[in-house]
Amino acid sequence: MSITKSEIRAGAYYDSVVLMQLQRSLAALDGVEDAGVVMATPANLELLADFELLTQEGKTANPDDLLIVVRAGKAEAAEAALGQVDALLTARRSSISSEFRARSMAGAAKNLPDAEWVLISVPGRYAADVADEALDLDKHVFLYSDNVSVEDEIKLKAKGVEKGRMVMGPDCGTAIINGVGLGFANRVRRGPIGLVGASGTGLQAITSQIHNLGGGVSQAIGTGGRDLKEAVGGQTMLQGLDYLTGDEGTSVIVLVSKPPAAQVSTRLLQAARKTGKPVVVDFIGFAPPAPQIGNLYFAAGMEDAARLAVELAKKAPGSAPEVAKAHDGYLRGLFSGGTLASETLLGLQNFLSPLFSNVAHRDEQKMADPLRSQAHSILDLGEDVFTVGRLHPMMDNDLRIRRMKEEAEDPEVGMILLDVVLGEGAHADPASELAPVMQTLKKARKDLDFVVLVVGTDEDPQDSGAQVEAFEKAGAKVLREVNQVVAYVSAALGSESDAAAHPVKRFVEPLAAINVGVETFYESLKAQGAEAVQVDWRPPAGGNEDLMSILEKMRS
């Protein structure tokens, strides 16, 4: 029969490494079966219970309390183990204890003035204040800590943008800056591939794979997992994109993330389009509209992203940035084919906003009334609502002709897009009816452009060559594939990038950094040959909440 004994230390702060080492030391003591040293959160209590380490006393502990539990064969062994806690904590000596440790971040900055970076891995509730202090000192911030509020993240990132400094994180697990890994990072050769990632192990897996495929990394910039949420707006990824665009050492850019919020995604991909460098996009769980649109290459998974980046880096340097044509009007897509409409929408939703459709992929795209276009619109005129008691628009052009005229009367419309599906069953000569209307409408409004997607083969009964020619004669741009349509329309109508509003101070080599928090990150910097200073951080007021709140009130 085992005996379990516990001890609660209210509001006590210790580095997580210290806690892990204490737990292991206790478990290794004579007669001890198992030990647990945790902050008493509900999840941790449940875990302790699973391993028969939860005492009655433990159940009463608060999430802010440190809970120490020992299970032993005999009560004496358990009690003896608990009696050694203080001795074990004191005995704990890190490899850096004999080295210089700054008492404050300001002190560290004075000691190592070249340090442009501050790594922060203190507990979440203290982390925002520490990051704010780093920005005040004009440092770039690598914020490993999680459990930081989104409000704090927004404030910190706004301040970073204003000061031209990166705020990577919160919950940023990894980065490679000037060849030095911050946080968790794989050792990879340097090279022309620059990455920005809202996903820690995503960045690690892709940089590793790039190395394993013979490629190399210029910079790998982490953003933290929430950066691409609507509220945060991709501030750090836009900074990273701007940085890599201007970076001579980077010829290929990789973006990796879980799928961004729709608005953020549009903003990012528009910005990526204007970099003038090939950009590999790996939004995990995102449906790519095509393998390639302009300079954007859509990857299916991390290994695919790495492979694409390495291949692209071997090719000639990127072309000049794509310059959007000055075309302010809205797009009105009038489709006869539902899938053609759907796939065109899937592509254009990455570049045009706001965009509405009766085959919406996202709730906010739903049209109030498919008979009334709004802003950019993509319509499937083969939907049931249009075809009751009426021939399909592939057979009968009447509805599309009427709608083209209606759209052309709207002065905000700059481009009308039609698909023309040839083949058996379809109208015998659609161009004979549609092209003259285009010509007439263009005569009345020279700023109005027509784009026609012709789907069919050279064996179709309509003579596809003659169809294409007729549309081109009427002044329309004729394309044969959906992805060509998406590339063409998005280049002509896509709005300006706002990455340029996110300039960041160039990183100086060699990298030097101040570490506040988990000591192994400091050790890892030194092991990589980087200059670093560890700050001997303690929570304000020793982590005592009451005292902290008094101090806070005194400061404000």
Next chain:
Amino acid sequence: MSITKSEIRAGAYYDSVVLMQLQRSLAALDGVEDAGVVMATPANLELLADFELLTQEGKTANPDDLLIVVRAGKAEAAEAALGQVDALLTARRSSISSEFRARSMAGAAKNLPDAEWVLISVPGRYAADVADEALDLDKHVFLYSDNVSVEDEIKLKAKGVEKGRMVMGPDCGTAIINGVGLGFANRVRRGPIGLVGASGTGLQAITSQIHNLGGGVSQAIGTGGRDLKEAVGGQTMLQGLDYLTGDEGTSVIVLVSKPPAAQVSTRLLQAARKTGKPVVVDFIGFAPPAPQIGNLYFAAGMEDAARLAVELAKKAPGSAPEVAKAHDGYLRGLFSGGTLASETLLGLQNFLSPLFSNVAHRDEQKMADPLRSQAHSILDLGEDVFTVGRLHPMMDNDLRIRRMKEEAEDPEVGMILLDVVLGEGAHADPASELAPVMQTLKKARKDLDFVVLVVGTDEDPQDSGAQVEAFEKAGAKVLREVNQVVAYVSAALGSESDAAAHPVKRFVEPLAAINVGVETFYESLKAQGAEAVQVDWRPPAGGNEDLMSILEKMRS
């Protein structure tokens, strides 16, 4: 000042081609400005209003009414035009009016006994009965009609499966069977690529593109847009998959659809995995987990699907069907990397069911409690709930070791999957702690398999070669990429295909068909050299609802 006059014909039925021709004939009459001939649905009334064709009388018409409207410069011209409606309807002569027209489907079947197919394009509310009649005659059904209820679709498809006959549709726009296009279809050369599509213009665009790239099509099978919804369950696509698997003329299969319901997608992809042929998957708007998993190739868009299919068709014939290892247990994935967990889930959700996770992509995947695994589970142990006051699992193996032991105690668990992320900041030698545990657990349970995903480079401080070796010595399968993990695990644990439960009678060449509805489809069959009979269909009781309901009651 224009004058608009209208006429309502209650419950009258005319072929849509007839209505279009009537409208055009009226609009072309002397003094007439515009004309509308429509079923008086709300959308059609709104459209008439847009073109100044909606009269006070028209506003009172019911959706089942035929509404005829004429706008003319003078009242006499408008009235004269309306006066000619009957004459114009009578004058209408289709190219087939002098040919044989069957009075009934049974009559047509007697006249053309080789006809295996019935094409149906009558109005939606009559279409299910017509399709049911075709199945009673043991015909395959191509159901172009839309506005058929999902309940009727389910009934028809169940009957089709039972009888080994296809029910393509409702709302099936296209198919190419034995080289003959049904409905809307492009003329393409015959070849080794077989397609099944829930998307009409998707099939048209891909078959066209295959032809344009020099490839050819064996069969292109349409399913109707609702086939992959949960309620219908992909019955027709499973039939098509089974047909093409057994078809000697098909060496590459293409599946095209909007993203299927999750359950249906899993069933389809499991079935596709077992075909022994390369299968190109183009689920429009679907996030592909990787470019390739086993014999599945994930396309980004229709042009990409066509390109992949043509490339694959040039290669050697497919390998033998992948045989799933007899492995009944559940998977438990215990990840330290959030993105690695997320991307593994993204891949495995296509093959394993039910599957739960604390980084769920779909609502139904959400775990009630991340501390308790359920069925197949993928866990990110780096999530906040696990890391409060505790080192990240990349640094500290304690939590994963405890969890591995817990999972191994569950006799339903057959496979435990771990990622091991090497590099700066991570544990100095994870295999030294994890591998011995695996070895011990395997000794106790020989049926338990371990899979380890090792992420890192040869320059990482941990010596990745030694790590891999240690895990292999402990009996674990070591892989280096997420897509390899997905392929390996899904092959070992994926359930049996149920496509084999959907055998379909082989299509006989040359194709012969019975057409019920839009006459242009008949004309198109003849133009392609196929034998066909047109049924001179009229709605029961002349479309009179009251009479129809009396007839219905007399029959039952």
